[in-house]
Amino acid sequence: MPVDVPRDALVVRGGDPHDPQNLLRMLEQAQVSHDRGCGYALSTGVGYDPSRSREELIADIATACKLPQTRLAVTTVGDILDNMPFAITPDGPLPSHANIDLGSDLNVDIVKQFIELFRPAEVNPVYQQFRKGR
Numbered sequence: 001m002p003v004d005v006p007r008d009a010l011v012v013r014g015g016d017p018h019d020p021q022n023l024l025r026m027l028e029q030a031q032v033s034h035d036r037g038c039g040y041a042l043s044t045g046v047g048y049d050p051s052r053s054r055e056e057l058i059a060d061i062a063t064a065c066k067l068p069q070t071r072l073a074v075t076t077v078g079d080i081l082d083n084m085p086f087a088i089t090p091d092g093p094l095p096s097h098a099n100i101d102l103g104s105d106l107n108v109d110i111v112k113q114f115i116e117l118f119r120p121a122e123v124n125p126v127y128q129q130f131r132k133g134r
Contacts (some may be wrong), residue, residue, distance in 0.1 A: 005090060007078030009048035012061045012099070014069035016121035017114075026111050030102055035066045039103040042114065044089065046077065047095030057095075064095040068130035073118035080117060085110070 006046055026042060033041040045065035062072060080086050085103030090096050102110050113123050 002031075003074040005077050005088065005094070005098075006048050007076065007081065009046055009077040009094065010054070010057055010061060011075050011077055011080055011088065011119065012045045012047070012064075012065070012067065013042070013057060013061075013073045014070045014071075014124070015073065017073045017118050018121065019050040022114070023108070023111060027106065027108065027117070030111065032127075033099070034106065035059060038099065040104070040110075041099040042102065044088075044092050044098050044100055045095060046098040049094070055125065061095040062124050062126045065097050066130055067124060068127055070124055070127050071121040073121050073122045075098070075117045075119065084118060086114065086117075086125050088092060 003075065030040045030042055033039065045061040045067065047061040049057055049060070052060065057072060058072065077088055080088050080100060087101040088098050089096040090099065100114065102114060
């Protein structure tokens with residue numbers, strides 16, 4: 001059953017997509033997704049709860065998706081959907097993992113367009129709970 005996701009739901013991705021080293025990593029991740037039969041897609045978390053502050057909701061998404069990165073990139077579902085060819089598919093009730101479909105052709109320009117949808121990376125409020133060797 002599809003999940004109805006409001007346009008102002010937050011989309012969170014681990015890491016800083018604006019770091020130039022991440023462009024190649026994101027291209028590789030999208031290719032792996034394609035090779036697994038899931039199309040060219042990148043993994044994110046998505047959540048919506050108007051009773052929570054933005055910071056609380058980011059923490060909820062990072063916890064639900066077990067994001068261990070120290071930095072997080074954040075945008076909204078509306079920003080994703082307003083930019084073709086992107087589409088978002090959550091795995092279940094929010095907050096949850098979601099794939100961002102990058103369309104049928106993977107290239108550097110598409111991934112750069114995706115990166116530009118995110119604001120500057122911010123601190124992950126829950127990264128310490130996922131650190132290895134705790």
